[in-house]
Amino acid sequence: MATEAPSAHLAHHFPDLQTQEHAARLGMWLFLATEILLFTVLFTAYAVYRYLFPGAFDEASKLAHVSMGATNTVVLITSSLTVALGIHYARQGDKRKTVGLLAVTIAFGAVFMVLKGFEYHHHWVDGQLPGKFYHFTGLTGPGVSMYFTIYFLMTGLHGLHVLIGMGVLAWIALRAARGEFSREYSTPVELGGLYWHLVDLIWIFLFPLLYLV
Amino acid sequence: MSLSPTSDAVYNSPNYLTAPTGIRSWLLTLDHKRIGVMYLALVVAAFALGGFFALLLRLELLTPGPTVMDAMTYNRMFTLHGVIMIFLFMIPAIPGVFGNFFLPLMLGAQDVAFPKINLLTVYLYLIGATIAVWGMIQGGTDTGWTFYTPYSTTTVTTLSPVLLGAFILGMGSILTGLNFIVTIHTLRAPGISWMRMPLFVWAMYATSIIQVLATPVLGMTLLLVAIEKTFGFGIFDPARGGDPILFQHLFWFYSHPAVYIMVLPAMAVISEVVQTFARKNMYGYKAVAFSSLGIAFVGFFVWGHHLFTSGQSTFASGVFGVLSMFVGIFTAVKVFNWTATLYKGAIQVSTPFVYFLGFLYFLIFGGLTGIALSTVSLDVHWQDTYFVVAHFHFIMVGATMMAFLAALHYWWPKMFGRMYSERWSLAASLLVILGFNATFIPQFLLGNMGMPRRYYSYPQQFQSLNVASTAGASVLGFGFVLVLVYLVASFFSGRVAGPNPWGSRGYEWDTPSPPNLLNFPETPVITRGPHEYQDGPSAEVTHGH
Numbered sequence: 155m156a157t158e159a160p161s162a163h164l165a166h167h168f169p170d171l172q173t174q175e176h177a178a179r180l181g182m183w184l185f186l187a188t189e190i191l192l193f194t195v196l197f198t199a200y201a202v203y204r205y206l207f208p209g210a211f212d213e214a215s216k217l218a219h220v221s222m223g224a225t226n227t228v229v230l231i232t233s234s235l236t237v238a239l240g241i242h243y244a245r246q247g248d249k250r251k252t253v254g255l256l257a258v259t260i261a262f263g264a265v266f267m268v269l270k271g272f273e274y275h276h277h278w279v280d281g282q283l284p285g286k287f288y289h290f291t292g293l294t295g296p297g298v299s300m301y302f303t304i305y306f307l308m309t310g311l312h313g314l315h316v317l318i319g320m321g322v323l324a325w326i327a328l329r330a331a332r333g334e335f336s337r338e339y340s341t342p343v344e345l346g347g348l349y350w351h352l353v354d355l356i357w358i359f360l361f362p363l364l365y366l367v
Numbered sequence: 368m369s370l371s372p373t374s375d376a377v378y379n380s381p382n383y384l385t386a387p388t389g390i391r392s393w394l395l396t397l398d399h400k401r402i403g404v405m406y407l408a409l410v411v412a413a414f415a416l417g418g419f420f421a422l423l424l425r426l427e428l429l430t431p432g433p434t435v436m437d438a439m440t441y442n443r444m445f446t447l448h449g450v451i452m453i454f455l456f457m458i459p460a461i462p463g464v465f466g467n468f469f470l471p472l473m474l475g476a477q478d479v480a481f482p483k484i485n486l487l488t489v490y491l492y493l494i495g496a497t498i499a500v501w502g503m504i505q506g507g508t509d510t511g512w513t514f515y516t517p518y519s520t521t522t523v524t525t526l527s528p529v530l531l532g533a534f535i536l537g538m539g540s541i542l543t544g545l546n547f548i549v550t551i552h553t554l555r556a557p558g559i560s561w562m563r564m565p566l567f568v569w570a571m572y573a574t575s576i577i578q579v580l581a582t583p584v585l586g587m588t589l590l591l592v593a594i595e596k597t598f599g600f601g602i603f604d605p606a607r608g609g610d611p612i613l614f615q616h617l618f619w620f621y622s623h624p625a626v627y628i629m630v631l632p633a634m635a636v637i638s639e640v641v642q643t644f645a646r647k648n649m650y651g652y653k654a655v656a657f658s659s660l661g662i663a664f665v666g667f668f669v670w671g672h673h674l675f676t677s678g679q680s681t682f683a684s685g686v687f688g689v690l691s692m693f694v695g696i697f698t699a700v701k702v703f704n705w706t707a708t709l710y711k712g713a714i715q716v717s718t719p720f721v722y723f724l725g726f727l728y729f730l731i732f733g734g735l736t737g738i739a740l741s742t743v744s745l746d747v748h749w750q751d752t753y754f755v756v757a758h759f760h761f762i763m764v765g766a767t768m769m770a771f772l773a774a775l776h777y778w779w780p781k782m783f784g785r786m787y788s789e790r791w792s793l794a795a796s797l798l799v800i801l802g803f804n805a806t807f808i809p810q811f812l813l814g815n816m817g818m819p820r821r822y823y824s825y826p827q828q829f830q831s832l833n834v835a836s837t838a839g840a841s842v843l844g845f846g847f848v849l850v851l852v853y854l855v856a857s858f859f860s861g862r863v864a865g866p867n868p869w870g871s872r873g874y875e876w877d878t879p880s881p882p883n884l885l886n887f888p889e890t891p892v893i894t895r896g897p898h899e900y901q902d903g904p905s906a907e908v909t910h911g912h
Contacts, residue, residue, distance in 0.1 A: 167477035167554070169890060177480045177553040184545045188583040195587035195617055199602065202613055285601030300608045303600045307591075 163339045175341050182345045186352050189315070193356055196308045200363060203304060207297025214293060214301035215364060217282055219273050223365040226266050227357065233262035234354045237323070237347045244343040247336050252343065256327035259350065263320040270313055277302070305364055312356055319353045322346050382784070386884040397482035400882060403468030404782065405489050410463060411851075413455035413496065420448040422844055425806075425837040431827050441823035442509035443524075449512030450503060450529060454536050455496050457763055458625065461632030462543055462578075463492070465774045466571050468782060470547060472875040472882065473565045475556025475891040480549040488539040488546075495535030502528020511821065513618065514589065516603040516611040520596045527597055530589040537586045540628075544578030547571055558893030565873060565897040566642075566655050570635030573659035577624045577631070577666060585621030588614065612677055619670035627666040627694075629763055630730075631659055633770030634701055637726055640773050641705045642898040643871040644720040645712030649898065651704045661697040665690060672741050676750045684743045691741035698734050702727065717869070718792040722773035725800040729765030733758055736811070751821075754814025757807045765803055772799065772850065779854065780868050784880040785861030791853040798846035805839025872898045 161171050168174040204211045240255035281289035284306050288299035326346040329335065335343060383400045393401060423444050427434045436444065467485065471478055479485050502508065506525020510518060519526055551572050555564070592614065594600055601607030603614045642649055649655055671679060671687030679687075705727065714720070736758040740746050749755055780786055809832040814820075818829050825833065867876040874897055878886060 165482075166885075167480075167482070173553050177549050180552055181481060181545055181549045184548060184579055188541055188545075188579055191580060191583035192587045195584055195591070198617065199591075199613065202610060203608070206610070207608060284598075285604070285607050286599040297608045299601060303602050303607075307594075307600070307602070 161338070171339070178341050178345060182348050186348060189352060190356075193308075193311065196304065196311065197359075197363075200304050200308065203297065203300050207300060210295055210297030211301050214282075214298050215367070217277075217280075217290075217293065218305070218365045219276060220365050222269050222273050223361055226269050227361045229262050229266050229269070230354045230357050233259045233266075234351055236262065237350045241340070241344050241347045244330065244335050244340040245337065247340075249330060249333060249335070252330045252335070253327050256323050256330065256343075260320050260323050260327070263316050263323075266316055267313060267320075270309065308360055308364065312353070312360055315353045315356070319346075319350050322349055381884060382879065382881040383884045384783070384881050395486070397478070397486055398884065399467050399471050399478050399482065399485060400782075400886075402485050402489055403464050403466075406459065406463035406467060406492075409489070409492060409496070410456050410460045413451055414460075414847075416500070417448055417451035417456055418844060418847065420444050420451065422840060424448060425840040427823055428825070428833050429837050431825055431830055433824065436823070438823045439507075439509060442511075442821070443503070443507050445821060446508050446511050447500070447503050450499060450508075450533070452764075453512050453625075453629075454499065454533055455492075457629040457767060458540055459492060459536075459543070460771055461636060461767070461774060462547070462571060462574060462628075463488075465567075465636065465778060466543070466547060466574075466632065469778065469875050470550060470568060470571060471554070472878060472886055473568055473873070473897075474550065474554055474559060475874065475887065475893060476550065476554035477886050477890075478554075479546045480553055481546050484542050485546055488542050491535050491539030491542070495532045495537075495539060497532075498535065499529045499532025502532060513622070514592055515618075516592060516595070516614040517605065519592055520603060527593045530593040534586045534589055537582045537589075540578050541582045544575035544582075547575040548579065551575075556891050556893055559874075562653070562656075563893065563896045564656075565875075566638035566649060566652065566659075567635040569656040570631045570638065570659040573663040574628055574631040574635070576660075577628050577663050581621045581624040581628075581667070584617060585625075588617040588621070591617075612674070612679075615674055615677055616670065619673045620667075623670040623673065624663075624666040626759075626763070627662050629767050631662060633726065633767040634659065636770040636774040636777070637705060637723055638701075639873055639898075640719045640723050640777050641708050642900075643777070643869050643873060644715045644717060644723065645709050646715070646870075646900050647708050647712040647898075648896075648900055649704060650707035650710075651700075652896075654700050655704050658697040658700040661700075662694055665693045665697065669694065669741075672746070675743050675746050681743075688741045688743050688746075692738055695734060695738045698730070702731060715869070717776075718789065718796050719773045719777040721793065721796045721800075722769045722776065725796070725803075726766050726769035726773065728800075729761050729769055729803070733761030733765055737762065749814060751819055752814035753810040753818050753820055756820050757810035757814060760807050760810070765807070768803075769800075772796070775850075775854070777869070778875075779857070780864030781875065781878075781880050781882070783858055783861075784864055785857045786864045786868060787857035787861055788853050791849065795846050795849040795853070798842055798849065802839050802842030802844075802846050806836050806843055807839070809833070809836040809839070872900055 164171050164174060168177070236255050237259045240252050240259065243251040243255065277283065281287075281291075282302055283289070283299075284303035285299055288302060290298075323346055326342055330343065383398055384404075387396075393405070396402065396405075423435070424441070427436050427441055427444075467479070502525060506528060508526055508529050509524050510522060510526065514526070514530065551564070551568060591602055595603050595609075601609045603609045603611050605611060638649060638655055669687055669691040671683055672691045675684050675688075705723075736754070740749060740755065740758055776787070776792060813829055813832050813836075816829065818825055864880050866878065866880050868880075869876070874893070
């Protein structure tokens with residue numbers, strides 16, 4: 155401990171910066187595991203109700219707006235690329251490119267949310283809503299409203315995570331703009347990027363389950 | 368062995384209790400020891416509240432008819448009792464208090480990996496507890512702590528605040544577990560390999576894994592109930608195609624592993640206590656270490672034993688029943704190792720050791736009735752009777768409470784630097800163990816006779832056993848009050864304990880009592896395993912008993 159030059163980023167209880175970064179990464183991965191388990195409840199509910207109402211889920215999923223969903227998939231996957239590039243430049247200490255790429259990522263997130271808003275609006279107008287709010291006359295029968303319960307719960311929770319992710323990235327971009335990161339220390343950028351990748355990854359499962367199959 | 372130099376400079380430097388002063392220095396502290404002490408105050412308050420409601424329940428059950436409350440009030444009381452004891456005491460108690468205080472000390476670390484997150488958990492606990500208790504009292508929640516649908520989504524009483532409170536408490540629990548896992552991975556002092564970690568740390572590691580992996584499932588499930596109740600999305604509503612049994616599966620996927628969140632920390636404490644007071648190294652260190660992980664692992668695959676009578680297939684019930692018995696095997700591995708550790712030990716019968724004996728008895732009795740309950744044909748008879756109530760109180764209150772008290776008495780001198788009255792503490796330990804038996808053994812008998820749980824009245828022929836149970840509960844309550852009284856007295860005027868009054872070889876005892884604000888002046892280098900008594904007792908023994 156005494157032999158190393160003390161870093162401004164090193165907390166008193168860690169022996170060195172490597173250990174501290176290792177701890178931060180491990181903590182983030184564990185946190186991501188808890189996030190996945192949060193969604194697992196809804197994936198389980200999806201599996202159970204799809205098994206109980208295969209026909210109704212099949213019909214109801216045709217009401218989903220595939221073109222907007224597909225566009226959103228492309229948008230999110232691209233945003234994963236931009237955030238990965240952002241991490242790359244943060245590690246090289248390139249402040250300008252880091253901030254720029256994080257801003258682009260946030261913009262992609264905003265595009266995703268706007269498109270999602272249009273989808274929600276269409277479903278709202280058509281009465282394709284969860285549980286007791288369902289009043290769409292074009293498709294009725296047991297299990298149809300359950301599709302929309304699951305749809306809104308899953309995409310709603312995911313949308314909330316997109317918003318949180320945008321907030322996290324905005325905060326990190328702000329810190330990057332203030333010059334807090336360098337070649338030596340860029341862990342928060344990496345952790346924020348991990349979170350964003352998770353948000354992207356969950357959508358990659360949601361899109362086929364809710365729109366395609 | 369050089370855990371920390373015992374020079375005068377270290378012993379004379381300010382300890383964590385006195386170093387920074389003022390209320391602000393406590394409320395915003397990042398020190399794991401102060402956070403542990405705050406948890407102690409909070410969980411003891413929660414326990415007192417939950418115990419108060421338990422005594423009201425026992426008072427009501429003194430006579431067959433209405434005694435002091437009506438049926439609805441009774442339902443609210445057992446909900447308050449259950450929610451408070453489970454979410455506010457059993458789950459956070461040992462990890463929050465002793466895990467926070469001793470895990471870093473046992474690893475030769477200055478703090479947990481994320482001290483700010485650690486402080487955050489205290490406030491999550493405070494906020495979650497306030498919302499939950501206020502919500503239950505204000506809204507008259509009457510569902511019991513299990514919140515079973517469809518009753519919970521159709522009851523006229525308010526439910527959402529307690530669900531939100533439990534969600535927030537769950538976040539705190541997850542973050543505590545996450546913090547411990549990362550701490551154990553990254554902050555072990557040089558020389559503490561995995562096979563040199565104290566067994567307390569091993570069991571806390573297993574506990575933390577369950578906290579991290581199971582709690583998010585409960586959180587989401589409770590949110591779904593709140594959404595269902597508030598907005599009628601139909602996810603658990605049969606009228607809209609929902610499946611109430613799905614709730615039971617999701618709920619128990621967390622809540623059964625949660626039982627091991629409550630009992631593994633108890634086993635963690637016991638492994639330390641038995642080695643110290645038998646002056647022996649653990650008979651089978653690896654067996655005890657890995658059986659903790661075994662319990663954590665198997666614990667995830669037994670939830671279906673709560674659904675034997677919920678329309679689950681006979682095959683599934685059989686599989687869940689057999690899997691549940693595996694828990695008994697891992698537990699037995701521990702029990703045999705603890706008892707083998709006693710063999711030829713230099714046993715010192717102090718208060719923590721008495722609680723260890725109580726723990727062993729309650730764990731074996733409660734565990735064996737658990738194996739009986741996991742047998743489907745027997746469970747169908749006992750389902751929802753007082754037999755089940757007595758069984759889980761034997762484990763959760765009997766075993767876990769014994770371990771909590773053992774930990775409190777074992778580590779009190781380390782935490783506060785003072786001794787308590789050995790005479791009074793022995794008397795209280797006998798009262799608690801006796802009172803506990805008198806409370807719950809009659810309930811085993813009542814359950815076997817068919818008395819169902821969660822009713823405020825019962826037929827005349829059950830009265831004598833119920834009177835015995837209520838009498839036992841009063842003795843138990845008196846015992847707890849006694850503990851509180853002499854510990855408070857000890858805090859202010861107890862004899863100064865010195866660094867190691869028990870002559871323990873646990874790493875944490877090689878610090879001053881109370882420990883310094885910064886645990887170790889410099890990172891210690893460990894050259895021995897935990898509790899190596901073949902080298903003779905610790906050099907720092909100041910006085911024995």
